[in-house]
Amino acid sequence: MERRRSFPDVLAGGIFILIGGAFVVGSLSYELGTPLRMGPGAFPLLVGATVAALGLAIVVKGLIAGEVVEFGPVPWRAVGVIVVALVFFGYSFRGLGFVPTAAVTALLTTLASRQVRLPTALAVAAALTVASTLIFVVGLQLRIPLWGPWLSF
């Protein structure tokens, strides 16, 4: 059989090894206990080792007989913009309040698409801000101030 190397398979396996390994290392700092009274570290150690082992198997298989041939394109702009938008949301929701945070988050995410122009993005963001305020604050009585403490001078 012809050897088909697969970069995505190796990458997936690598991620499993990395995360599994990290949990194994982490769980060693907790008490392992005995089988009768398992400590907090025992179960994560077991599962972490399983994840890493499966990751290793995926890497080996990916080097011999890969499944996914191509990783495909990555929409870097969308990835970056959406990450920034969500982190901004988490960070400033309490401080800025509902309306400014929702508006900025909506505007940023709209710009993730390469086909959207600024006027359209502004219109969509404005509409979404109004809609979400009506749904969540007016309709569902979410207890979040519309304008947060960072904005009171």
Next chain:
Amino acid sequence: MELLDNLVLGFSTALLVQNVLYCFVGVLLGTAVGVLPGIGPTATVAMLLPITFNFEPVTALIMLAGIYYGAQYGGSTTAILINLPGESSAAVTALDGHEMARQGRAGPALAAAAIGSFVAGTLATVALAVAAPPLASVALKFGPADYFSLVLFGLIVSIALARGSALKALAMIALGILFGTVGQDIYTGTPRFVFDQRELYGGIDFVSVAVGMFGVAEILRNLENEQARTAIVGKVKNLWPTREDRRRIVAPILRGTGLGAALGVLPGGGHVLASFTSYAVEKRISKRQQEFGHGAIEGVAGPESANNAAAQTSFIPLLTLGLPAHPVMALMVGAFIVHGITPGPNVIEDEPALFWGLIASMWIGNLLLVLLNLPLIGVWVRMLRIPYQVLFPMIILFAAIGTYSLSFNPYDVYAIVFFGLLGYVLIKCGCEPAPLLLGFVLGPLLEENLRRALIISRGDASVFLTRPISAVLLAVAVAALVVAVLPTIRKRREVVFAEEE
């Protein structure tokens, strides 16, 4: 008749004004997300879950359930009209349904799908009402060791049914279990993997995992190559099927219902398997095999009935064992827990109004769906014209607000980012997100029962093999694992799923 009394109780609960109202809202939203490609029921339920926290538990569950089976319904509309399955189980419907639409017979195709779904939903609801109580009473005899084996069994069977590499699915399950261990240990209270952040003591919220894996990751996938969606949809005329059509769909609907009801109980996308199996069966036994793929109405009625029946019966493992068979069911587990109810065999005894009310609401929901779908088909068709550039910012914003309002914890929003990126990379590498979510929800259950079983057996691990229920479950799980990994059988499995692409 005990069943009758129970159904009376169920209907008296489900027919309360607010329950009918939210059942309607649920199926309406479900149909909408089913129709729209690019957003599925999992992300929707995850987004709306926080909103339902203020509701009565039964109302919340009725609405969430409505979203789930409403989406199965809506998916068929998109599949038939624009050959794009809104939901994975509707993929087979597109084969003959879209062909019918191209021949100008979109009306009968939609009607066959709707009637089939309604009949299937009604019969499967009866199956659920009949089968659930005895199963629950069996489940009450389960000890911790049996529960551990049951959860393990459920997880492993779910990969045997999932498509793609079994090895990767297994790794995704284990990874999900691993993320489930973050937070305070249930027995000792020791905080695990929290990096000294107090916000992480309560663990990672499963809503964040679901929104990240099914919402954000999916949006990134869709933004890879943007094209204006071709939604040139003509007017739908002549909804009512001809007498010939009606005669032809009766048997496929009944066969599809039976298949779907049986396969829906299986963990891990039983409804997808059900619609594929039903299509294969109809094609094999039909006298007009050459018509299949060229607009055979049987090829629409059968699979649509099957996937709707499966959507109903996939509530059986959830309501009797507390085991979710589908990512949406995993979110329902969360909904139960938030309302202080542990899903499982006790629900039927402790909360009869909730249990029977939920079942009765499914029948009402199916009726509402027929009323919603046939006369209002024009509205759904118009919804297909909503550009994706408006849709995805809405999903992200609503997801962020919904997740944040769970516990006003910014870490829940950061977790969306983490799982969105992780999910995106892993999906691109050929890993399915559903097993991870199932593992994440069931992981804590697995650990708790493992440790409890070992405490009871005084540290003797052989308890899992000496208790008969546990031993049988483990044996079947091992068999399922062998089947999933064996190459010959896997090849056949790929053939079944290849048509989906």
